Amino acid sequence: MLQADHMRAAETLARELNDSQLAWVSGYFAAKVSQNGSRTTAPPAAAAATILFGSETGNGKAVAQELAAQLGAQGIAATVADMANYKTAKIKREKNLLAVVSTHGDGDPPEPALPFFNFLLGSRAPKLPDLHYSVLCLGDSSYEHFCHAGGKLDDRFAQLGAQRLAAKTECDIDFEKPAQKWRASIAALLGKDTGLNMNGHSIALPGWENQRPRGDERKYGRKNPFTAAVLANICLTGDSPHRKTHHIELSLENAGMAYEPGDSLGVWPKNPSWQVRKTAKALGMSLDEPLTIDDEEAALEIWLRDKLEISQLTQPVLKRYSELCRDSDLSRLASDRNAAREFAHGRVAADLFSLHPLPEGSGAQALATLRRLTPRLYSLASSNIAWEDEAHLLVGVDKYSGIDGSELQGVASGYLSSLAEGDSASVYLHSNDAFRLPENDSAPIIMIGPGTGVAPFRAFMAEREERGARGKNWLFFGEQRRRNDFYYQSEWQVRQQQGLLHELNVAFSRDRKEKVYVQHKMREQSGRLWQWLQDGAHVYVCGNETRMARDVEVALVEVIASEGAMAHEAALEQLEEMRSSGRYCRDVY
């Protein structure tokens, strides 16, 4: 049937491609055949479609599922997704999108679909030139804004460059018939013209999409950070007076910065402008004055904003400054560790300069006593596969009072939390090979990450979902109050519903009379924890070292000792063995 050289080419392919790649190739050729108009009766392979529904009452979902079944019967692979859980980053990769959406209240989309609508109607929505779509609108014509939400979606897709597969269909309360008609027309269109999406190159290849380009990643680094645009900055804790924790999404588009879950992002902070001005004033200098420190010249504003640590004092700084101003009181204080620490608490460089002023013109010398600003590392809360070209951070803002009653914030956390959408930050990747998901996707994992320590586990879960990892997942989380401090709560709940997060234990220390922490929850689950360990579970701990990770380790040793009926030393030894074999990993700070 084949010529010899074609046969050889086929054999080479068969040898070199993996199974899923082969499967794709077979689909590719099958589609080619049908495209060429051959009379083969083989069904056209893989005209994939995604059916998105937004629904409050379940009608939309039912229509979506019926359409999927209808398409499936024609050999068209259709995936049904709820707008409430749909990963918006995926929309760029969709080829055929059928949307079913109801309208509520005053022309609004269903409540669960609001985030999806906000994304699509907002400035972050990508151009969708490759997308073919059609919208089915459900509504009630007795309302003023009949089928308004569906109409908005239909218009917006067109605006984003997508092509209408079929005109939108508006359904009244008795939606069955028009919906049936719409389904039939979609099925006919997709069935007839599968060549639509079989132009080869733009098809997502199973298995291949997971291999990220790593070529460019050395380009950016600590010394040469990438300028990442801020895509979103959400205060997860709202206006809670107790906690201020932000979820920040940065764009890594064109950075060539591929990363693995467990990696961190280095962030170069900047000092807030009020601090910059306060320091310049204390020095009696103007912001545009050029200044040379260590053979480096820059305007004062640049020094104060980007290069020097002006919001924290340390004993060495006090020492150097006291030598400079030859103040005996300050010298004495700077030589005593406790006294220096006490003095430094709540004081910033400007306070020091004002308390012990130097003669005019010694600004450069004064500033030379300060430390250089350094980058801070944040565990990445995102997976490269799940959110292409994005880096997500979970940032707990350190707040404390200055000596004059002003509110001070940690340099980097304060800086990050102040960024607005459209701002940018200087960042680089910091890999952490000691904190990696098991290579074996069927291995269970136990993740212990109270507070912002939960960040890498969001990345773990997203990565495992994308990989289709079958291993079981268990998360321990803790914070003060569930109502405002349960970071990524709705995402964990979705993963529970999807059956991806098998166990979730939480400890909120201020919600009930007794204060409970993650280690208490671990002890409560002692028997099952032991079972998981017996099943080969990897244990991950991320978060504060002194206030959490130590207690967690004590609890782990106790669990091993009591459940494994062994002496304390033997339990310790077993944990050490887990550590050295990579089954007990910590990312603590």
Place this chain on the structure above:
Amino acid sequence: MANILPVAKDPDTLAENSSPVEKTKHDSRGLRGTIAEGLSDDTTGAISDTDTQLIKFHGIYQQDDRDLRTERAERKLEPDYSFMIRLRVPGGLVTAQQWLALDRAATDLTRTGTLRLTTRQTLQFHGVPKENLRPLIQSYNRMLLDSIAACGDVNRNVMCTPHPGLSAAHRQCHEAAVEISRRLLPATRAYHEIWLEKERIAGGPPETEPLYGRHYLPRKFKIGVAVPPANDVDVYSQDIGFIAVVEDGALAGFNVCVGGGLGMTHGDVRTYPRLADVIGFCEPQAAPDIAWHTAALQRDHGDRSERKLARFKYTVARLGIDNVIQELAKRTGFSLERERPVSFESRQDNLEWRRDAQGDWQTGVFVQNGRIGGDTPKLQSALRAIAELDCCHFLLTPNQNLLFTAMSDKDRCKVKKLLAKHGLATGGSSLTGLRRNSMACVALPSCPLAMAEAERYLPDLVTKLEELLGELGIADENISIRMTGCPNGCARPYLGEIGLVGKAPGRYNLFLGASYLGERLSALHSENLGTEAIFAILKDLLGDYARNRNDKEPFGDYLLRAGKTVPPAGPASFHHATA
């Protein structure tokens, strides 16, 4: 007697076409479900979907702050869940000591810090976090109060015209209401086990539920007792209404009416509000039996496949009133006598200082939409101070107001002084007739059914109309205005001379033409009105009324006479606008 109606199937078998809620009840092990497990799940402020159906039977609704939904979704948090608890207070009588305990519980254990008097003479806590449910329920249990069957497909809080001290007949009616409430309570111990932590929960011998069986009623069931001349309980809106017949100062018995109910669904013409039919007269002591057997009739013949059509009113309409009367007689073993003449004069509360039959004093305060605390901290602290005197009862009225009763002359002085100190006016005479007769349900942000504002909007609308009423010189006229956030009818809007029923944010359907005494329903006048349009229409109609009304002619009657609206003629009248 031969069977009038088809014999009901085995009540404990789940029919194939049963609605999902029926299945939930069927599988609930006597209303236990997995509520106890849900309470100890700290990962969420909610409980499971099926359990949310079951806690209603314990007087609890799961809700969330809808104002915060979008913001919290962005913050990657679940909705701000909390719970509403409704007490069972037959006839609305609460002691001062009980009031103090309820007030403290509202302050310490809810997020709103408020108490809300309801249109069925009971009290609600709003914004109770899951962790506080047990402590709160235990706190009022210690004061001998409960919330059993305050919601759910059972007999709800039994209403009765206040107050028992007014006459011997009032006292007997109140006692009848309490007895009916007791007779129609579910038998399951689930409430005691789950909330009061009285062991069991699973295992043990099966419980019997003589009235309700395994599936309880198809839908909620409401009973009210009216003592003429007051129709404050809106007796014709009840599934069963008992209208006291007082002869020579004594209670002769009750006229019985059945098949009332106000809820409907926008756009579904199979649904409609309905007034109860009077089916006869019974002796005072027969009332609890009649209530029991009527509920049992509904249990056996109500629609269990479609919840929208499951209220008793649809059963009555489907079976025909004569069949209902015969079936009921078969079940009770006696026939009702011919109804006796009664007449109603008012639906309002008397909030003035006056002596009751025993010579004790009573008075009352107007409570806007029944809300105590929050925006009305002065009212809350005044009521607390009065309760601390421990010298009167607190009586919750069907109009969401509060009466203080059973005071001696000395008590009266003390209470008067306190009221003055807190700047709280009794009597309500300083209010316009419109505000005195205004009523709104809770709606947004906490009610999951609400489509529009009610409690947070009606007071503003009334304020705007009051200006107009003043100009027209009819500020003192009693005109009833009622608003709900959805068509289910908690504030009985179809019995208001002006009824506004929410359809979407800022949009209402306007119902007009009910009688002032609650003996005639209104009809849909116009749909989807915005707030400006509502005001414009009412401005015109009130102007006409001020100019052209007859002496003492109520607003609703005038609207009909002047042809501004038509009386309802069948279900369509509630779905198709006449304007």
